[in-house]
Amino acid sequence: MAALSIRTLSKRYANLEVLKGINLDIESGEFTVLVGPSGCGKSTLLNIVAGLDRPSAGTIEIGGRVVNDVEPKDRDIAMVFQSYALYPSMTVRQNITFGMECRHVPKAEQEAALANVARLLQIEPLLGRKPSQLSGGQRQRVAMGRALVRDPLLFLFDEPLSNLDAKLRVEMRMEIKRLHQRIGATIVYVTHDQIEAMTMATRIAVMHHGEVQQFADPDTVYRYPANLFVARFMGSPPMNTMKARLEAEDGGPVVVIGAGRPDEARLRLQGYDAAASFVGRDIVVGIRPECIAEGNRGFSGACGAPVVVNAPVEMVEPTGAETIVLLRLGGESALARIAPDIRPVPGERAAFALDTRRICLFDPETERLIA
Amino acid sequence: MPGVVRRLPEHLTIWVPLLLSAAHLVSFSLWTIWISFTPSTLVPVSGWVGLRNYTAVMATRNWKIAFDNLLLFGSAFVLLSLVAGLVLAILLDQRIRGENALRSIFLYPLAVSFVVTGTVWSWLLNPGLGIQKLVQDLGWTSFRFDWLVDRDMAIWTIVIAAIWQSSGFAMALFLAGLRSVDADLVKAAQIDGAGPIRMYRRVILPTLWPITITVIVIQLQFAISTFDLVRALTNGGPGLATQLPALVVYDLMFQRGLLGRGAAAAVLMLLILLAVLLPYAAWRYLQRRRASHA
Numbered sequence: 001m002a003a004l005s006i007r008t009l010s011k012r013y014a015n016l017e018v019l020k021g022i023n024l025d026i027e028s029g030e031f032t033v034l035v036g037p038s039g040c041g042k043s044t045l046l047n048i049v050a051g052l053d054r055p056s057a058g059t060i061e062i063g064g065r066v067v068n069d070v071e072p073k074d075r076d077i078a079m080v081f082q083s084y085a086l087y088p089s090m091t092v093r094q095n096i097t098f099g100m101e102c103r104h105v106p107k108a109e110q111e112a113a114l115a116n117v118a119r120l121l122q123i124e125p126l127l128g129r130k131p132s133q134l135s136g137g138q139r140q141r142v143a144m145g146r147a148l149v150r151d152p153l154l155f156l157f158d159e160p161l162s163n164l165d166a167k168l169r170v171e172m173r174m175e176i177k178r179l180h181q182r183i184g185a186t187i188v189y190v191t192h193d194q195i196e197a198m199t200m201a202t203r204i205a206v207m208h209h210g211e212v213q214q215f216a217d218p219d220t221v222y223r224y225p226a227n228l229f230v231a232r233f234m235g236s237p238p239m240n241t242m243k244a245r246l247e248a249e250d251g252g253p254v255v256v257i258g259a260g261r262p263d264e265a266r267l268r269l270q271g272y273d274a275a276a277s278f279v280g281r282d283i284v285v286g287i288r289p290e291c292i293a294e295g296n297r298g299f300s301g302a303c304g305a306p307v308v309v310n311a312p313v314e315m316v317e318p319t320g321a322e323t324i325v326l327l328r329l330g331g332e333s334a335l336a337r338i339a340p341d342i343r344p345v346p347g348e349r350a351a352f353a354l355d356t357r358r359i360c361l362f363d364p365e366t367e368r369l370i371a
Numbered sequence: 372m373p374g375v376v377r378r379l380p381e382h383l384t385i386w387v388p389l390l391l392s393a394a395h396l397v398s399f400s401l402w403t404i405w406i407s408f409t410p411s412t413l414v415p416v417s418g419w420v421g422l423r424n425y426t427a428v429m430a431t432r433n434w435k436i437a438f439d440n441l442l443l444f445g446s447a448f449v450l451l452s453l454v455a456g457l458v459l460a461i462l463l464d465q466r467i468r469g470e471n472a473l474r475s476i477f478l479y480p481l482a483v484s485f486v487v488t489g490t491v492w493s494w495l496l497n498p499g500l501g502i503q504k505l506v507q508d509l510g511w512t513s514f515r516f517d518w519l520v521d522r523d524m525a526i527w528t529i530v531i532a533a534i535w536q537s538s539g540f541a542m543a544l545f546l547a548g549l550r551s552v553d554a555d556l557v558k559a560a561q562i563d564g565a566g567p568i569r570m571y572r573r574v575i576l577p578t579l580w581p582i583t584i585t586v587i588v589i590q591l592q593f594a595i596s597t598f599d600l601v602r603a604l605t606n607g608g609p610g611l612a613t614q615l616p617a618l619v620v621y622d623l624m625f626q627r628g629l630l631g632r633g634a635a636a637a638v639l640m641l642l643i644l645l646a647v648l649l650p651y652a653a654w655r656y657l658q659r660r661r662a663s664h665a
Contacts, residue, residue: 073564081558081559083555085553088577098565
């Protein structure tokens, strides 16, 4: 059953169209992350799903029921806010039970639900405190408790981790994921952080300019980005995208970067039948940094010798876990992730192995993925 | 040092007026305190009479009535202007049309001097001239609204005029407070299913209490020092029905020529004011200390 269906949803403020015909179907139990740069409309979409904002056109169904004209409190949803939005004058206990109090749930039931959630989130010792007496992580936990206690059809998270420091964010990320696995809730989670999207989601909706650019599982989004925007937005460092020409050689496609230059790079591809119609034309080639490695690296599952190029090194960034290298590939700059103990010298040339099986080809005009 | 020289104009603009006004305030306050311990009558004289002026002033019926009136007027005025300001602010906060115009209208009385407010209300409340006359002329001949000349009710006419004058100010502060409530808080309460009354009572109004305290203190110190409003509206009458401490000071100093007693009454007013301001200052200090610790 679809827990949430969004049909041709649009939203405009005066002359500004912030959502342009959004269609999304979210299955029950899924952890869907809406990710995109700020201003892409993801938070507006979440607010419309919650009923805090009205769509200009289109329908929203929650659990099979059209809720366009249903009040937020009757939509069977719970929401966690970026600012936590804990009621400052109430204790943690009152914050969590306030919704039940509004719905006139009997006291005994309230107590039972509160005890349950407090145990699940390990916030029992905090119940008597005010939000001002809590740390950021504790507030986050209480905000989640307030959502969990409702046991709704749909959880909405609006950038809940962006106010936490980096270390705590990673901890809470794991905790939310574990929570999802444990209670099997349906979650729609908004973030601008593509790492949160990749690590937590069962499906990612990448948004840009009020449109869903791609809606797929994290592996697909990463491996086959639907267009150049998705390719450049997901992944850190992002995918290298370079202008190139597609040629044919011995019946197979070859990507030529910097064609005609003395240092042109020719990358022979296996497969990529869908690109046949682009042979002899300009394309944009996308290579993930981890697909460019030190010259003697063998990529797992690759048959035959890897493609090795000799390229000038411009800059080296050791991160500890790996070395990021800025190199020139046929005159275009590209980032490579190589083993941490290898430090090429800037200004000199070095050998790099390329995993050509994972190269993406894009149409330079439509910016869509060709193959 | 070059920094100080470069910013000399700024320093001059701030420090010269500040020092001058502080010197005035402090020197005249000290002078008044000194006078209050002297046997001065028409002209200041030196000498020491201890607390005699104070006991004399506090023993007069005039002062007792003024003090009782201040208690009644102060609490009624502060409470009612608080409620009126809050209600206006909540109504204005409903994203209504013409909000700017209405806000200016409600705030405008603050720009009018108290003498003008007092005079206008003395006409409006005059039974033979204002509201009572109007309603009677419209046909309700038995209508009576003569609080201005009623010994028991006259103090309430001052309350009415003072509220008219300053509830707009309370409204402006409350409105600013309502507008600064975290929008997510309201959204969260909406999703929790709080209706408008519960929303205000449990979620929004509790965030306003620091503003409420500020409004109370400002209105209280206005109430304590009220002079021109009463002088123009009732001049303390009928009889002594609307006598207030500031009127007593004026009366003693400039009508009866009892400088020493007038000064003692003024110092007593200062003490009442301090009784309001010192706890407020202590509260602000604690707030700030807690904020810097958190």
